[in-house]
Amino acid sequence: MTALPCPCRTTCEGPKIDCDRTLSTPNRVFRGSVTIQEAVASLPIFEGIPSDVLCRLLADATTISRGRSSVLFSAGDVADCFFIVLEGAVKLFALAQDGRESIVEIFGPGTSFAEAAMLSVGKFPLHAEVIEDATVIRVGRRAFLHTLNSDHDLAYRMLAALIRWSRRLAGEISDLKELSPWQRVAEFLLSQTMATEGEAMVCLPFNKEVLASRVGIRRESLSRVLARLRVLGVQTNGTNIHIADVGLLRRAFVSEADGPRH
Secondary structure, rough: OOOOOOOOOOOOOOOOOOOOOOHHHHHHHHHOOHHHHHHHHOOOOHOOHHHHHHHOOOOOOOEEEOOOOEEEOOOOOOOEOOOOOOEEEEEEEEHHHHOEEEEEEEOOOEEEOOOOHHHHHHHHOOOOEEEEEEEEEEEEEEHHHHHHHOOHHHHHHHHHHHHHHHHHHHHHHHHHHHHHHHHHHHHHHHHHHOOOOOEEEEEEOOOHHHHHHHHOOOOOHHHHHHHHHHHOEEEEEEEEEEEHHHHHHHHHHOOOOOOOOO
């Protein structure tokens, strides 16, 4: 039996609070998974948003899977959506005139990106490419903006959440600039393990070239930094990194010393 089309589809501007048809997409996105719902609800942009309102915001959302090297969008494309990463990793990057790539940010599970482009300029200023097989939620603009336009209190709450997130990000960027190259790498490695003492094995979520760009140093500088970190018990084998003593590395990171010496 063929399903009847939505009778209001041609005139509907966005999800109505009493229209169950427009709330079907989030059900397909979440697929009954509490984990996915929690991951989405925990994003800074959705901080404190009730689940029913979240469903209206995501009424045009779809879950998509893309393999490594897949392009999600290119600079100049119409920004009619933003993305939430459930699995894998996506990089945002710019291309110089000579074709060289400059990675701006890497997004992994539990993060979102391109909200600002969708909500403001209307075009993507950067390129987005999958660097590890990824599953993402594509959040469409139509339902999202209609819900904000129909609920000004919600719009203010989301704006406040974005401002708080932006301030935290600015603080992290400021802190990063004050760290030496070896401290940047050490901080990233420490963030990849739950261990606080003893040994740990870290498997990099991407290759070393991407890691170098992620922490704001050159590829050749990363090699030198990893070599210097050996005195702190850090040994590398491809994308696998063994930390002999997490506590030692952490103490060295937080100390005021310039870093490990040869």
